[in-house]
Amino acid sequence: MLQIVFLHPDLGIGGAERLVVDAALALKSKGHRVSFLTSHHDKSHCFEETKDGTFSITVVGDWIPRHVGGRFHAAFAYLRMIFTAFYLALISNLKPDVIFCDQISACIPILKYGTGAKILFYCHFPDQLLTKRQSFFKQIYRAPLDWLEEKTTGMADLVLVNSHFTAKVFKDTFTSLKSLETHILYPSLNTEVFDDAKQTYGKYHIKRDAFPSDATCIFLSINRFERKKNLSLAIYAMAELKKLLSDAEWNSVHLAMAGGYDENLAENVEHFHELQDLLGKLDLSGKVSFFKSVSSTAKMALFKSASAVIYTPSNEHFGIVPLESMYMEKPVIAMKSGGPLETVDNEKTGFLCDENPISVAEAMVKFIRYPDLAKEMGSAGKQRVKTHFSFTSFANTLNGMILSIV
Template identity: 55%
Template sequence: MAKSKVVFLHPDLGLGGAERLAVDAALALKGGGYQVSFVTSHHNRDHCFSETVDGTLPVTVVGDWLPRSIFGKFYALCAYVRMIYSALYIVLFLKPDLVFCDLVSACVPILRLSGCKVLFYCHFPDRLLSKKGGFLKHIYRIPLDWIEEFTTDRADVILVNSKFTRYVFKDTFRGIKKTPAVLYPSINTKFFDDAEIQSLDFLEPALPRGSFVFLSINRYERKKHVELAINAFGNLKSLVSAEIWNNVRLIIGGGYDRRVVENIEYYSELQNIASELELADKVYFLKSPSDLQKVALLRSCNVVVYTPPNEHFGIVPLEAMYHKKPVIAVKSGGPTETILDLKTGYLSDFDSTEFAKAMAKVVLDNKVVEQMGEAGYKRFCEMFSFEAFSKQLNSIVTNMVQTHST
């Protein structure tokens, strides 16, 4: 019996939480015996996850010649067009049994033309992610918002990444009667386990031996509020002794795409903040660290700081927990479902002073760091392991495919 064919449709296979989720979902289904491949409208082989270039997951790029924007505007409209074009390619040439798509739902009705099942994974309603604008922007968004709700409802199954996102989904899409199931993202722990031990020699200047390291990993986007980590780090100076302060460092690593103006601007803004606080010699900035560099950072740091408020889920806290690192995060959104306050880390108000207090607690007590790290690892294994994620996703897809074949 031929293996069922599952195609993943994703707009841009870069480096980010949504991309990591799609890649991990593909690995989970491949491990379950499905024939898996990707279709995307952009795939930079120098700015992507290794599984999409080393032959593990075949990738077909379709429609990259279509514009990403029109005179720096209409990004959402262009994304809709690019995804619809990619969907037409799938319908005409691939004939899958099921399509797993995320981020952009406009393609769902097109995919249904092939008679395949469609699973849509909602990371967060796009209309809520759209930046506010004037009257013309409001008019522009009206049809796009309607299309988003209408096309999302056309999916056979809708999944979301957290209970927080499910609540927001139901409150936003009042016309959709389906209740999405929660599929918590996980991480491919096998990659972390198999990764060769690497030093932090790639840091410039070299990291002083024996440093206590705080690590922040996020894309260079303003909504990630990485400045909170820098400002809190600056406040930490007044909460610890000079000897301890001399030994602490902050490493900031994040996805950086030269095509994205915001990445360029925000990176510069963060560097300026560090300079103004006289922290330039204690804060390290990395652009798009490789997968192996990221593993080295997670293994070598002491504590992970996670700054986005109202984050839909957040993969980084899981990666930290798996590496037995406490997490200091904002007390809202997805991290409230992954992090146990005072047990696996600290959930803090969105305030640099409060963040600094949490940072001081871990710097001053290595025993707390160790205990929280162990508790975080145990919680990860119980609730967010790749095995649990794979089992749930394979069960959902199997039910969908069997229903399709009968």
């Protein structure tokens, strides 16, 4: 039995957070002692497993600001994690055998030499590719952070990536690490958690006025309210869909948009209002309902109501939503790029579309006019998740990797 400590910047709600929570559950199921250190954990905005006592969670350095005047988010994120690493190395009573670190690699040297533990770094996607360099000042500001990311990532004892797509991007981005061996560990679903939640979703009732009474075909979008998630594509697709349908068909269609929403994040607030404004411009008011930071049981209820799920991010490094959708027996309409190329079986468990509203709308039409198609693809999707992305396989693979570096 090993002592394993997870360092993660913010234990909120998102794909990266779901991954680390599932990894912690997997390693705990193998008999290891698991703890979390994080710089932020809001119990009103997190996954249930991080607030029900399943894990020991210590919050460190939350007093350090996230930004100054809306700027320098990356620098302060690095600073918060470096402070957390010093806390683990110098103050904490934890004596980890392995440290699971993700998103921010700058803390790896402190962890490696300050604790003597083996370091596993999970690369969801290179951090330097998640921000635009629109000005000379931004390029200068990011240069030392990019250098630090590359150098410190290479110091980990084991580097994991979430897909073949990310593995290629990793090699292309970190040119000095081309000889570094990366290992692919696909994110998985803890299907037991899904099954437990599925048993209780009847306790959660979506208000009847959330959807029109004649809405018999509901499309569901689940993603954080961030611009990079390309949520507006689903709304533009609705506008194109209207052109393809008869009045009766159009009256039966509704779009539900659910996702992580943090009032403390300016982008979440701003983008939410942008999407609402877009509905007005496209004359789609009444055709779209929003659900902020839904619980697991609420999400199950939304899945139950949906005919299909629309996954809009382009070049997404993996994307856990398609797996969730398929396991819940809902077909997926996703972009023909990034992770969905490895998770969605085109024309069998859903449709992979070009990144434009017309292509998405044409896929939506098929589920409206051929209702049995959703059932057929949904059944195939669940089997695909069980075969290729099972939690048991994920847990065994991760545990084997942990033992190999120890």
